[in-house]
Amino acid sequence: MSKNFFYAVAILIGTIVGAGVFGIPYVIARFGFFPGIFYLFFLGIIVLILNLCYGEVALRTKKSHYLAGYAELYFGKKWKYIVFIVGALGLYSALTAYLLIIGNFLHTIFSPIFSASPFVYSIIFFFVCALAILAGLKTIGKIELLMSFFLFAVIIIISFFGFPKINVQNFFTFDISQFFLPFGVILFALSGELIIPSMEDILEKEKHLLKKAIICGTAIPFFLYLLFTLTAVGVAGQNITENAILGLGNFLGPGILLLGTIFGTLSITTSFLNIGLTLKRIYIFDFGINKFFSWALALFLPFFIFLSKTTSFIQLIGISGALSLGCSGITIILCYLKAKKMGEEKPAYSLNIPKPLLYFIMAIFGLGIIWQTIILLI
Numbered sequence: 157m158s159k160n161f162f163y164a165v166a167i168l169i170g171t172i173v174g175a176g177v178f179g180i181p182y183v184i185a186r187f188g189f190f191p192g193i194f195y196l197f198f199l200g201i202i203v204l205i206l207n208l209c210y211g212e213v214a215l216r217t218k219k220s221h222y223l224a225g226y227a228e229l230y231f232g233k234k235w236k237y238i239v240f241i242v243g244a245l246g247l248y249s250a251l252t253a254y255l256l257i258i259g260n261f262l263h264t265i266f267s268p269i270f271s272a273s274p275f276v277y278s279i280i281f282f283f284v285c286a287l288a289i290l291a292g293l294k295t296i297g298k299i300e301l302l303m304s305f306f307l308f309a310v311i312i313i314i315s316f317f318g319f320p321k322i323n324v325q326n327f328f329t330f331d332i333s334q335f336f337l338p339f340g341v342i343l344f345a346l347s348g349e350l351i352i353p354s355m356e357d358i359l360e361k362e363k364h365l366l367k368k369a370i371i372c373g374t375a376i377p378f379f380l381y382l383l384f385t386l387t388a389v390g391v392a393g394q395n396i397t398e399n400a401i402l403g404l405g406n407f408l409g410p411g412i413l414l415l416g417t418i419f420g421t422l423s424i425t426t427s428f429l430n431i432g433l434t435l436k437r438i439y440i441f442d443f444g445i446n447k448f449f450s451w452a453l454a455l456f457l458p459f460f461i462f463l464s465k466t467t468s469f470i471q472l473i474g475i476s477g478a479l480s481l482g483c484s485g486i487t488i489i490l491c492y493l494k495a496k497k498m499g500e501e502k503p504a505y506s507l508n509i510p511k512p513l514l515y516f517i518m519a520i521f522g523l524g525i526i527w528q529t530i531i532l533l534i
Contacts, residue, residue, distance in 0.1 A: 246480025
């Protein structure tokens with residue numbers, strides 16, 4: 157495989173593996189391990205189908221777009237703004253969630269060297285990433301490839317030390333009242349479809365590799381989540397905290413806590429870079445805004461929300477997963493069905509997904525949107 161294939165896989169992994177991984181053990185422990193793992197498998201398959209559909213939309217369309225641009229092309233200008241507003245809500249929620257949690261990780265790692273509050277560390281993190289986003293896609297692609305290897309290593313080490321301390325009784329809990337709790341968090345943690353048009357750009361002369369890159373980039377985070385959740389729930393059970401990394405530190409000691417915070421820092425950094433860059437590109441390609449103002453619009457709104465200190469981590473990823481990404485998922489499927497008929501290019505791959513299955517997936521997203529809306533209104 158070419159280096160561009162590995163860059164493409166790496167940026168998808170880096171986008172998917174973010175703050176959501178820290179919430180998965182918590183929501184699965186609350187609902188029940190085995191039904192929660194079924195949730196993870198079920199949504200993992202749906203997300204893989206969705207990502208492949210989006211890849212085909214990108215391949216069938218001559219000009220580069222992001223989801224708002226595809227919505228305008230296939231359904232008209234009104235759809236463009238609806239999709240953008242809902243999608244931006246999810247992306248800005250994700251960026252804000254990353255800023256909320258990253259300060260604790262950086263404080264744990266660097267406080268012996270540089271004494272500052274988690275809040276200050278989050279601000280430093282923001283400005284470093286903002287400058288990195290100005291460096292462009294290829295630079296970030298190389299960073300992602302390096303960081304992906306670190307992510308794998310840290311998860312394996314945490315699991316190696318955690319497995320001997322697993323209590324099997326922690327796997328046999330069940331609370332039906334928490335049935336909807338994992339939906340938004342797991343969907344948020346698995347979602348990385350926004351980066352797929354950028355993957356197509358990376359594979360400009362090797363577009364036949366896009367399908368394989370999407371499958372690899374979606375499957376690898378899934379198995380990392382599975383391994384991490386097995387370890388975290390098995391060790392901590394109902395005592396797992398909303399931030400599973402910090403919670404595991406209480407059971408596995410300061411060395412694992414340090415490794416876990418390094419893992420958290422790496423995963424959040426890669427996701428923040430990819431989402432920030434993608435938002436910038438959306439403003440450039442779909443709205444024609446110049447590069448500097450696109451960069452400012454993409455990054456400084458979540459920064460100011462973070463400074464206001466009015467949001468919580470679980471609430472943000474729940475909104476982003478169930479509401480925003482649910483709407484984006486429905487739009488991707490509708491664009492996929494339209495692109496099959498109206499596409500301008502012959503794609504490097506063509507899916508043959510039964511329409512009833514696509515309608516079923518849209519119904520699942522629709523139910524998640526209704527549930528999240530009710531929760532917000534209560």
